[in-house]
Amino acid sequence: MTPIQRCVKEKNTNITPIWIMRQAGRYLPEFREIRVKNPDFIKLCLNENLSSEITLQPIKRFNFDAAIIFSDILMLPYGLDQEVKFEKGLGPKLGELDLDKLENISEDKFNKKLSSVYQAISKTSVNPILKNKDLIGFIGAPWTILVYMVNRMSPKNDLSKKIFKDNLFIKKLLIIIEKFLKIHIENQIKAGASLIQIFDSWAGLQEENISEYIYEPTLNLVNHTRKLGVPVICFPRGIDNYKNFCDVIKPDMVNIDYNVDPRKAVKEIKIPIQGGLDPKVLLTDKKNLHTEAVKYLQIFKDHPYVFNLGHGILPETKIEMVEELVKIVREFK
Ligand code: CP3
Numbered sequence: 001m002t003p004i005q006r007c008v009k010e011k012n013t014n015i016t017p018i019w020i021m022r023q024a025g026r027y028l029p030e031f032r033e034i035r036v037k038n039p040d041f042i043k044l045c046l047n048e049n050l051s052s053e054i055t056l057q058p059i060k061r062f063n064f065d066a067a068i069i070f071s072d073i074l075m076l077p078y079g080l081d082q083e084v085k086f087e088k089g090l091g092p093k094l095g096e097l098d099l100d101k102l103e104n105i106s107e108d109k110f111n112k113k114l115s116s117v118y119q120a121i122s123k124t125s126v127n128p129i130l131k132n133k134d135l136i137g138f139i140g141a142p143w144t145i146l147v148y149m150v151n152r153m154s155p156k157n158d159l160s161k162k163i164f165k166d167n168l169f170i171k172k173l174l175i176i177i178e179k180f181l182k183i184h185i186e187n188q189i190k191a192g193a194s195l196i197q198i199f200d201s202w203a204g205l206q207e208e209n210i211s212e213y214i215y216e217p218t219l220n221l222v223n224h225t226r227k228l229g230v231p232v233i234c235f236p237r238g239i240d241n242y243k244n245f246c247d248v249i250k251p252d253m254v255n256i257d258y259n260v261d262p263r264k265a266v267k268e269i270k271i272p273i274q275g276g277l278d279p280k281v282l283l284t285d286k287k288n289l290h291t292e293a294v295k296y297l298q299i300f301k302d303h304p305y306v307f308n309l310g311h312g313i314l315p316e317t318k319i320e321m322v323e324e325l326v327k328i329v330r331e332f333k
Helices: 003-010 029-037 041-045 048-062 075-079 099-103 107-113 115-125 142-151 167-191 210-227 242-249 262-268 279-283 286-299 319-331
Strands: 066-068 084-087 091-094 134-140 195-199 232-235 253-255
Touching: 003 195, 029 048, 041 048, 041 075, 041 084, 048 066, 048 115, 048 319, 075 084, 075 107, 075 142, 075 167, 091 142, 099 167, 107 115, 107 167, 115 134, 115 167, 134 142, 134 167, 142 167, 142 210, 167 195, 167 210, 195 210, 210 232, 210 242, 242 253, 242 262, 262 286, 279 286, 279 319, 286 319
Parallel strands: 066 134, 134 195, 195 232, 232 253
Antiparallel strands: 084 091
């Protein structure tokens, strides 16, 4: 069994595996080299050879315990035929959303549009470098995907648009998103993903309808993944009450964000925990990194824990700080 699976399934507290959210990305010179030659981000995600190569870059450099497939949560709206573009410095931009058109998208068409993502997973999963390591497949949670599809760009911290108050519209859209996320999960698992992570980056923006918009659809996806025999990690970033989330959803592991007090989390949350360290700590110095990383390692020493950050690694992070972090985690006794 891989180290992460031992944490998750056996609740082993003697090992602390490590991987990093957004580990395959812009802080790596070898990624940037590929990226400048491939200005279209979606096309890059759909290039199975390059996607596989980028997925393995951080493994070669840092020997992390898991690789996460190089793709994006917004490949889902792309698969549903909504235009998705990434403009330099602006983040994602999505095209118009047409509910009638969406209701008529066939499973076949969706599978064809995303087939290279699954081929990238198949190809990567058999690479010997991943021996005794996990290959993580992922999705955006229904609510976060909906936020991007409706807002058509990152929402900052504001969902004041009238359409977000239209409960019927939101529910119809959530049903379609959930249906295709289930297919997307199943396809990734069939291709060789050994774990699934659900990113709910905008969970913190929903308070009024949290049961209907966050808990229920997420619960359905967690149960779906588990039926397929693969553990599932949830990351409900910014949600008010992680304990309540875990009690209701019962994922196999939860990733806490950097605003969660780890001492409170370790007392309240009964399932395996991942992450927490503020990615900004990697922008400071080695001494401070040591203090902060050891804080998490100490607090979670008797709890099944996978080391990770409390959000994605920042593009300006220096390689040597990541090397240092891996060393600290591996040498901690
Ligand atoms: O290394 C990995 O984690 C695997 C690949 C991965 C990417 N995005 C690649 C990517 C994963 C797991 C994601 C998840 C993702 N994508 C999330 C959830 C996590 C989070 O950060 O909250 C979200 C919200 C997105 C949507 C998205 N994709 C945004 C908002 C942006 C632009 C802003 C940014 O952070 O760069 C992207 C682009 C993106 N996805 C890049 C990468 C490597 C940068 C592309 C570039 O080179 O310009």
